[in-house]
Amino acid sequence: MSSHHEVEMESLISSPNLVSTPLFISDIDELQKPIFEITSPLQPSRQRRITIKVLLDIALFVILLATGLWLFANVGRSLLLKSFGDAFLITGIMLAILSIWLVLTGASMFRKINLLKLIAALIVLIIGLSLILMGNKENQLAVGYALFATALLILITKFFFLIEDEQIRIERLERELKKAKQSAGMGMALSYFYNFIVPTAANIRSMAEGHTPIDMEVSRGKFEEYQLTTDQLFVIVPRDLDGSDMKVFLKNVSSSPNPSVIQGKPKERPGNDTHRPMFVYFLEWDPAKKECDGLFDIPTIISACWDRRKHGKNDQHDTVNITDEIMIFQNQLLSLINEHPITYGKVRILSFPSLPFRFSDIKYVVTQLAHGAALE
Structure with a gap:
């Protein structure tokens, strides 16, 4: 035994x-x-290295955010709530529309990340609606502006800035292909x-x-x-x-x-x-x-x-x-x-x-x- x-x-x-x-x-x-x-x-x-481009994007975001808050410094509470409510509402509508479109037409391998983007957009949209309701303001104008701005955003990103991103992506793929060949x-x-x-x-x-x-x-x-x-x-x-x-x-x-x-x-x-x-x-x-x-x-x-x-x-x-x-x-x-x-x-x-x-x-x-x- x-x-x-x-x-x-x-x-x-x-x-x-x-x-x-x-x-x-x-x-x-x-x-x-x-x-x-x-x-x-x-x-x-x-470990993921933060590229210079990412740092520049973050810097641009911080500068725009700080400038916007500085311009709002002397605005009354009611107008401030309405302005922030409109901003969040417009942003939420734009992000929600674009995220839904990505989920429906985007590549299947990115479906999970696109769903996460949609959830984030809905959170921003809810914040915007809450701020507008707190200010007791009509939001019909903001909704119309958001739809119009979304159409312009699609036009701009499709034919201007995303072309540069696509070129950067192709350049990266070429570097990876060269490395793979070696x-x-x-x-x-x-x-x-x-x-x-x-x-x-x-x-x-x-x-x-x-x-x-x-x-x-x-x-x-x-x-x-x-x-x-x-x-x-x-x-x-x-x-x-x-x-x-x-x-x-x-x-x-x-x-x-x-x-x-x-x-x-x-x-x-x-x-x-x-x-x-x-x-x-x-x-x-x-x-x-x-x-x-x-x-x-x-x-x-x-x-x-x-x-x-x-x-x-x-x-x-x-x-x-x-x-x-x-x-x-x-x-x-x-x-x-x-x-x-x-x-x-x-x-x-x-x-x-x-x-x-x-x-x-x-x-x-x-x-x-x-x-x-x-x-x-």
Whole structure:
């Protein structure tokens, strides 16, 4: 009984630290060595720099507000309430109309923020109505003025000031595109996806189609047919590199006489997206039943980040941030997987601490996810 309890305690202690996908890399506590599935793009840091343009916009707002309050300094209470009421009413009507129009016709990805804008506009509108009622003034003129001013605002913003904002946005996108073209992570993701992920996923049958036949390399150059019991391919990505040779690492853990993993090739099936099957790795295999499970791959292509960094140490114009490049690699790979009909729902990305991995951790996480357990 005590032996069984010790085994349970050892298993609990050695279990990997599973967490949900963080939003920012800066939120990851590497001391705890968390493992998580990449289900949404990662961002470098939650810190946001305030641009000069934003500061200028704030300065303009403060100047206009202070000037307006100074002009109201010698106005009577009744007229002051009416003036403020008209201002809030006009502003609320204009914002409400524009926000409703954005909700109805704007891009779906901004729908949530547009609804928040609408709520803020309604609050301003209610404040305006309250101030006008306190001043016992008619507001028909203010409503008419608000509608007229809204029409003029649309004309001005559509054909004047927003053109400049659009130019700034295009300039920013061009800078991002230039950076993406120079990124090693972007190119590696495209190469890895189309040269390995797509053809491999195309050869993996879905569970509705039956088990995928695997040519398993049971010994050097000798193959036997196994059946893959799941239809998921897991991509294991380390968050950092220390110069370790990833190919040598994989070769060592798959070598006889006591391999931690075994290699095999999914049998090719007809299709435009398939070609000569490539070796993949399996965490579990049963020689008696001829079954295998835990299909995964570690993209050794990302070791090029370390090579580029090593050779570019003396070049200030070619500095490589490995963590950023891996983040770009993961984000681009996630986007490609979710957009392609062959890989969507079949390929999953797991983020692990740097090498060397404990394959017991990989086995635990892959088993949990392959059998439908969610990361809390």
